[in-house]
Amino acid sequence: MATFTDTQHANIVELRNISQSYDGGKTYILQDFQLLVEDKPNQGQFVVILGVSGCGKSTVLRYIAGLQKPTKGEVLFDGRARTEEDKVGMVFQKYSSLPWMSVLDNVALGLQYQGISKSERRDRAREMIKKVGLEGHEWKYAQYPTLSGGQLQRVAIARSLLANPRILLMDEPFGALDVNTRIRMQDMLLKIWHEVHPTIIFVTHDIAEAVYLGDDIYVMKTTPSKIVHHVKVDLPKERSREIKRTPRFVDLVYDIEDKMVNLYKEANLKYR
Ligand SMILES: Nc1ncnc2c1ncn2[C@@H]1O[C@H](COP(=O)(O)OP(=O)(O)O)[C@@H](O)[C@H]1O
Numbered sequence: 001m002a003t004f005t006d007t008q009h010a011n012i013v014e015l016r017n018i019s020q021s022y023d024g025g026k027t028y029i030l031q032d033f034q035l036l037v038e039d040k041p042n043q044g045q046f047v048v049i050l051g052v053s054g055c056g057k058s059t060v061l062r063y064i065a066g067l068q069k070p071t072k073g074e075v076l077f078d079g080r081a082r083t084e085e086d087k088v089g090m091v092f093q094k095y096s097s098l099p100w101m102s103v104l105d106n107v108a109l110g111l112q113y114q115g116i117s118k119s120e121r122r123d124r125a126r127e128m129i130k131k132v133g134l135e136g137h138e139w140k141y142a143q144y145p146t147l148s149g150g151q152l153q154r155v156a157i158a159r160s161l162l163a164n165p166r167i168l169l170m171d172e173p174f175g176a177l178d179v180n181t182r183i184r185m186q187d188m189l190l191k192i193w194h195e196v197h198p199t200i201i202f203v204t205h206d207i208a209e210a211v212y213l214g215d216d217i218y219v220m221k222t223t224p225s226k227i228v229h230h231v232k233v234d235l236p237k238e239r240s241r242e243i244k245r246t247p248r249f250v251d252l253v254y255d256i257e258d259k260m261v262n263l264y265k266e267a268n269l270k271y272r
């Protein structure tokens with residue numbers, strides 16, 4: 001079996017020999033797909049998935065979230081089959097807050113099913129709201145345009161992190177934001193990640209975003225889809241915007257872009 005990580009740590013997530021068909025087995029979107037994500041307790045991992053559009057990135061996150069079961073293959077957490085008790089956080093590109101509820105109550109929803117009193121839920125939500133930079137907005141409705149797109153994603157991130165998940169899945173969470181907001185959100189996410197260090201599995205189309213955020217980048221090809229490149233981002237763990245101007249950062253971005261161009265060519269798709 002192909003492995004993409006070293007074996008120093010147990011795997012927090014493993015997708016083993018996964019195949020996915022949506023037409024009763026006539027065609028397969030994913031075939032013998034593998035992904036191993038090491039557990040790094042008290043440190044976390046930042047894994048980024050890049051790939052040709054439509055290759056199955058969201059599908060892969062849905063398996064890990066327990067929202068979908070593959071046609072064939074296994075989803076393992078800590079080396080055993082995933083169960084309903086294995087909760088993960090998930091942030092989508094589309095704003096997922098409840099617009100008729102306040103920011104505070106939307107964030108507190110992250111603890112709703114854990115038998116914690118409303119006042120404690122709100123106290124803990126307030127702390128998380130501070131961490132994501134939304135202090136002062138607690139009583140606003142979580143809706144556009146009362147809150148901006150970036151603020152709504154901050155609500156979603158705060159809600160997902162409140163339950164202290166070991167795994168946070170993010171599906172193009174900044175894809176709908178303007179470039180300045182996006183860059184601020186990247187820095188906010190990195191700051192929180194260094195504080196609470198969950199394992200993050202992050203899907204993006206933006207190669208510079210992948211290099212800026214990730215420790216490990218997996219690149220997927222299509223038809224059938226699988227991971228064909230693993231790029232270890234050998235930049236310092238603490239990232240700041242200056243790093244984007246370093247030769248190593250720029251090399252990594254161009255190297256991955258070349259890989260993507262080739263994958264689009266192989267799939268007879270136009271790149272950009
Ligand atoms: N429920 C579904 N029924 C049929 N086809 C689907 C379904 N969900 C996804 N697909 C197809 O599977 C492929 C992968 O989808 P997706 O995981 O959303 O890709 P990505 O997130 O990489 O763009 C796409 O070609 C999509 O059309």
Ligand SMILES: [Mg+2]
Nearest residue numbers: 057058059171
């Ligand atoms: Mg997708």
